[in-house]
Amino acid sequence: MYFHPIEDDHLIRAIGRACLLFCFACFFAFNASAEPAAQDDNTDDGWEYKAMIYGWLPTISAETPTGDSLEIDLETILKNLDGIAMLAFEGRKGRWTAHTDILYFGISDDDAIDITIPLGPISIEKTIDVDVEMSAWVVNLTGRYELLETDSSHVALVAGARYFYLDLSLGIDVTNPTAAEILVAKNLSGSDDVWDAVVGITGQHQLNDQWKMNYKFDVGGGGSDLTWEAVAAVGYDYNWGELQLGYRYTYYDFDSSFDLLSELDVYGPYIGAVWNF
Secondary structure, three states: OEEEOOOOHHHHHHHHHHHHHHHHHHHHHHHHOOOOOOOOHHHHOOOEEEEEEEEEOOEEEEEOOOOOEEEEOHHHHHHOEEEEEEEEEEEEEOOEEEEEEEEEEEEEEEEEEEEEEEEOOEEEEEEEEEEEEEEEEEEEEEEEEEEEEOOOEEEEEEEEEEEEEEEEEEEEOOOOOOHHHHHHHHHOOEEEEEEEEEEEEEEEEEOOOOEEEEEEEEEEEEOOOEEEEEEEEEEEEOOOEEEEEEEEEEEEEOOOOOOOOOEEEEEEEEEEEEEEO
16 A cells, blocks of 8 residues: 555556447447347336345555545455455346445555655655555445347446445554654545435347346446446356456546545456346
8 A cells, every 4th residue: 555646547547448438338339229129018017136246356546635646456455354345236127127236345554655745835755654444335326227128138227326435544653753744644534425426328238148248337426526437247147147257447536525535446357146036
């Protein structure tokens, strides 16, 4: 876990986002050009449910209001993980679906970080030892409506809300810390949360009898200046459900009222099991 100036990684993340958006646009165009399949009225009479347990293996990159950057790689997360919960549930009736996705993780670490300490008109760079404790919740509460459904593909409109909560604590672990070091640690400690309204599209394309492609993109704001999330995955069907392997990217651009961070990127692969019942 470390602080460092943000340079070329902004460009790398921008290229990654553009590629994801291009993929989603291609899938949407493909599905929108397909002819609708005949609807089976019998499926409108009852509910269908799905439950998912998954493991997301992300890298966390963030920018603080002071301009420093915080990056936590996967190795650090796994080595210092205190608790984790990743699950999703949905119920569908006809063209309507209610979906909930809950993500929690907590980590702690004793590490050396590089910080920028403002001293009047100048700033100095310094390495200090800190005890870091961080926990976060991301909850998606959305509804979907099927816009188009064929024998092999479907596209749905997504609308709802995303909740983000962060609790961060930094404790100085050096002998006789300076007042500036204590002030920096205090300014980077605390908790905050934010609610955002989101809209987007999600869909699925059946590649053959067992393989399928799933995708989702949403964007929104309200509590933050901007948030978006993109997911692309392949799934393999079994008689009980499916296994998924995919990539998920969640982004936040916080407004000035969010004291702990100004920007957040959480991105990486995930694997999950989905049960139908």
